[in-house]
Amino acid sequence: MAILGLYVHIPFCSSICNYCNFNRGLFDSGLKDRYVAALEQEIRTSPHGGARADTIFFGGGTPSLLDPAEIARIIRACAESFDLAPDAEITLEANPETSSAERMGGFRDAGINRVSFGVQSFREAELRRLGRIHSVERARAAVQEARRADIDNVSVDLMMWLPQQTIAEWRESVESLIEVQPAHASLYLLELYPNAPLKEDMARAGWSLAPDDDAAEMYLWSMDRLERAGYAQYEISNVARPRRASRHNLKYWQDGAWIGFGCGAHSTRDGVRWKNVSGTDEYVNRLAAGQPVIAERRELTRDMRLEDALFTGLRLNEGVDIDEVGARYGKDVWNTFGGALQPALEAGLAVREGTRLRLTREGMLLANEVLSVFV
Ligand code: SF4
16 A cells, blocks of 8 residues: 655745645634644544655645744644654645744654745745735845744745746746755746736736746756766656655656645545635634535546556656556556657657656657656
């Protein structure tokens, strides 16, 4: 049985960014108190309790808005309900404006040993365009505060292809990231969802996005630059120093198992996938009334599990061992998908090396198209 990852969703933010499509809302102290109690209850009454787990990931929203004592309570609930590995990776997503030396010390004492900062840009004008409320200086200080608190496993998120961003400006952010020396970094392309307020801001201010070719150059250049700075790319959007790949996120890409707690949290275990109710109030009220919080539940067929393992596994640099994954789900991967993959192989977007299939870096740029054969 796969060792579990535990995901804990914290849906509160100090302000709402204009591009954000996550399950979150404005911080409300009373609701937050009831939410933490509800989370503890969901964890302590989980039917999966007792199972082995080796990662906890606080995602959001802005989990670092919780007090260290609240994070400690939730970690304690996980440790007392699951068979938690002593060396578990315990990650807190944090925004720079919520960080201070004292709070980072408190999070470390609570059990946090990895912090992932939502920095997004090292240029003030870009932060303002995105509606972010921290400054570049605050972001730099936050990384140092975590490190001084002996949390050396720090990750920084950056977003590329921002409104008005030029290739040179993107390079500036990447160089600044290298200067602050995080152990891990995630580089995402900005995605504009249909009703994003950022779209209106762009129309009003006359901001535009660089051409697609520039976005491709930004991606390829930064992966190359980060490699020269000692990072290894291990997934489409993620790079890490040796042994610093995110153990929790690898479960999503390596056909692993995880249990999600909190509103809107997803879970996958033994071919079953389920999702909690999305609304924070509804989640809290249901738990208070002793009602189940699962909103959707789906049993996956073996074919669906195979397609999913290939779809997510091919996001990794190492790709997937198609013989191994085929044996797991009783199907010959090459016979089933070889024909559909042929154009990508011929175009140099994917390569087959022995039993392994993987995307090239050019293939990663077009991953949605290449991987659509598994959907
Ligand atoms: S801080 Fe993160 S989760 Fe909160 S609104 Fe901004 S992007 Fe969304």
